[in-house]
Amino acid sequence: MTNGKLILMLKNYIPLVIIIIFFSLTACNKNISSSYIGQGWSSNSVNAVKFRKHAxxxxxxxxxxxxxNEFGYLVLGKRKLNSKTWTTHVTTFKGNVKDAHNSISLAVDGNGYLHVSWDHHNxxxxxxxxxxxxxxxLGEELIMTGKQEDKVTYPEFYNLPNGNVLFFYRSGESGRxxxxxxxYDVAxxxxxxxxSNLIDGENIRSAYWQACVDSKGTIHVSWVWRETWDVETNHDMCYARSNDGGKTWETSKGEKYLLPITLASAEYACKIPQKSNLINQTSISxxxxxxxxxxxxxxxxGLTQYQIVYLEAGNWKKVNTGFRNSTFNLGGGGTKKLPISRPDIFIDNINNxxxxxxxxxxxxxxxxxxxxYSxxxxxxxxxxTDLSKLSVGDWEPNFDIALWNNKKKLHVFMQNVLQIDGEGIANQNASSVNVLEIKHLKKIN
Incomplete structure (x- = not known):
C-alpha cells in the first residue's frame, strides 16, 4: 500500500473513530447519572409507553x-436543570391506569403555561x-374546541417555534x-x-402516526396503515409535512396534498407488507x-430488526441496523408484551x-x-451500548425532546414497569420514577 493510499484511508476512518470514542465515554458510570422523582404505578406500562408526547x-x-402514582393519581413535577431535587404535586385527577393506552402527555406553551392531557382510550x-x-x-378540566372530543385516543402535544402548541389525537376506534x-394560540x-381528518382511514382502516417539529417549524408526520384492530395488519410507511403550522400539507417533493390524505393519495416512504412484524407509533426526527x-x-x-427510513437528497432510503439476533410474532390487540420496545430517535451532526x-x-x-448509533x-x-445497569422491564423510551433540540442534552424518563399481554395487570408494587441523564452526549465541535 502506498503512503498516499494509507493517508487517505486514515482520513476516511478518523470521523468514525471520533464518533466511537464520543459514544463510548457515555458508557462510563461517572458520565451517567439519574435523579429520583417519586413512586409510580408499575403494574402495566401506562407510564412508559412510547406514544407519550411528552413524559x-x-x-x-x-x-x-x-x-x-401507585393510586392512579396524575402527578406533576418540576426542577431546575442541573438540580437533583424535584418538586412534585399530586393533582386531584385520576386515570384508568388499568388500560396502558391511557397515558399522560404534556407540553409548555410559549408563555410558560403547562398543558396536560391524560386518560384516553376512545x-x-x-x-x-x-x-x-x-x-x-392545574385548573379545572377544559374542552378545546368542542368538536370530535368524545372518542379520543393517543393525545400528543407538539411545540411550535412561535410558542404555539399543537395537539394531535385519534378520533374514533382502532381500525377506523x-x-x-x-x-393553541398563546396570544x-x-x-x-x-x-378534523388529516389522514382518512375511509372507515375501514387507521393511520398510526409519529410526528416532530423541526427547527424551521416544519411539521413532519409519518405513519403506517392498519387494516383492522389486529397489529399484524400494519403495513407501509407514509409521509407528509406542513410548512404553515398544520394548515396545508405536502409530500417530500413539495407536491400539495388534497386533504384528507388517503391510502391512494399518500406518499410511500417505504413499502412494507402486512404480517411483517411492523410496529406502529414509533418516532421521527x-x-x-x-x-x-x-x-x-x-x-x-428472518429477524426482527430496527430499521431507519430517511430522506436524503430528495430520495427515500432505508437502513437495517442488523444488530439483533432473534424474532417474535407481532399480532393481536391491546397493549402487547413484547421482547423489544419501540425505538426513539434523535440526530446530531459530528464532524460533518x-x-x-x-x-x-x-x-x-x-x-x-x-x-x-451510526x-x-x-x-x-x-x-x-447500555445506559442503565439494571432491567427496566417492559419500558419504552421517552426523552426530553425540547432539551435535546435546544441544548443537545439527553434526559430520559425511566421506570421499571411490567406489562401483561393484552391489557393484563401485574401483581407488582410501585416502582421508582427517575430521569436518566447522559452528561457527555453532546455535539463535538
Whole structure:
C-alpha cells in the first residue's frame, strides 16, 4: 500500500473513530447519572409507553414531568436543570391506569403555561392547563374546541417555534380512526381545530402516526396503515409535512396534498407488507437540513430488526441496523408484551457526519435502557451500548425532546414497569420514577 493510499484511508476512518470514542465515554458510570422523582404505578406500562408526547419536557431552565402514582393519581413535577431535587404535586385527577393506552402527555406553551392531557382510550377529552406560568397546579378540566372530543385516543402535544402548541389525537376506534389536529394560540389563549381528518382511514382502516417539529417549524408526520384492530395488519410507511403550522400539507417533493390524505393519495416512504412484524407509533426526527428520519422495526431476513427510513437528497432510503439476533410474532390487540420496545430517535451532526441514535429496550440485552448509533456512511456499523445497569422491564423510551433540540442534552424518563399481554395487570408494587441523564452526549465541535 502506498503512503498516499494509507493517508487517505486514515482520513476516511478518523470521523468514525471520533464518533466511537464520543459514544463510548457515555458508557462510563461517572458520565451517567439519574435523579429520583417519586413512586409510580408499575403494574402495566401506562407510564412508559412510547406514544407519550411528552413524559418529560423543558421550558427555559425548568424541566417538567408527569406520571401516575401507585393510586392512579396524575402527578406533576418540576426542577431546575442541573438540580437533583424535584418538586412534585399530586393533582386531584385520576386515570384508568388499568388500560396502558391511557397515558399522560404534556407540553409548555410559549408563555410558560403547562398543558396536560391524560386518560384516553376512545373516551372523552381530558385536558387541563396550569393556573400559573411554570406552575404545577392545574385548573379545572377544559374542552378545546368542542368538536370530535368524545372518542379520543393517543393525545400528543407538539411545540411550535412561535410558542404555539399543537395537539394531535385519534378520533374514533382502532381500525377506523382519523387524525385530528388542534392549535393553541398563546396570544388569544384559545384552541382552534386545524384538521378534523388529516389522514382518512375511509372507515375501514387507521393511520398510526409519529410526528416532530423541526427547527424551521416544519411539521413532519409519518405513519403506517392498519387494516383492522389486529397489529399484524400494519403495513407501509407514509409521509407528509406542513410548512404553515398544520394548515396545508405536502409530500417530500413539495407536491400539495388534497386533504384528507388517503391510502391512494399518500406518499410511500417505504413499502412494507402486512404480517411483517411492523410496529406502529414509533418516532421521527430531523437532521440539520430538515430531512426526516423515521425509526421503527419489522422483519428482514428472518429477524426482527430496527430499521431507519430517511430522506436524503430528495430520495427515500432505508437502513437495517442488523444488530439483533432473534424474532417474535407481532399480532393481536391491546397493549402487547413484547421482547423489544419501540425505538426513539434523535440526530446530531459530528464532524460533518449525520449521527443517528436510537434508544430502545431488548430482552437480548437484559431489558436495559440501550443506545445504538451510526453515522450511516459506507464504513460505519451500528454500535450498541447500555445506559442503565439494571432491567427496566417492559419500558419504552421517552426523552426530553425540547432539551435535546435546544441544548443537545439527553434526559430520559425511566421506570421499571411490567406489562401483561393484552391489557393484563401485574401483581407488582410501585416502582421508582427517575430521569436518566447522559452528561457527555453532546455535539463535538
Amino acid at each position: 418529560l419536557t423543558t421550558f427555559g431552565n425548568t424541566q417538567f414531568v408527569g406520571y401516575y 373516551t372523552k377529552l381530558r385536558y387541563a392547563k396550569s393556573i400559573m406560568p411554570l406552575g404545577l397546579e 380512526g382519523n387524525l385530528v389536529i388542534n392549535s 388569544s389563549k384559545k384552541w382552534t381545530q386545524l384538521q 430531523f437532521d440539520k437540513n430538515s430531512n426526516p428520519y423515521i425509526a421503527t422495526y419489522w422483519n428482514e431476513n 457526519k449525520t449521527v443517528v441514535s436510537i434508544l430502545f429496550r431488548d430482552e437480548e440485552r437484559g431489558n436495559k435502557v440501550s443506545l445504538a 453515522s450511516l456512511n459506507e464504513i460505519s456499523n451500528w454500535h450498541v
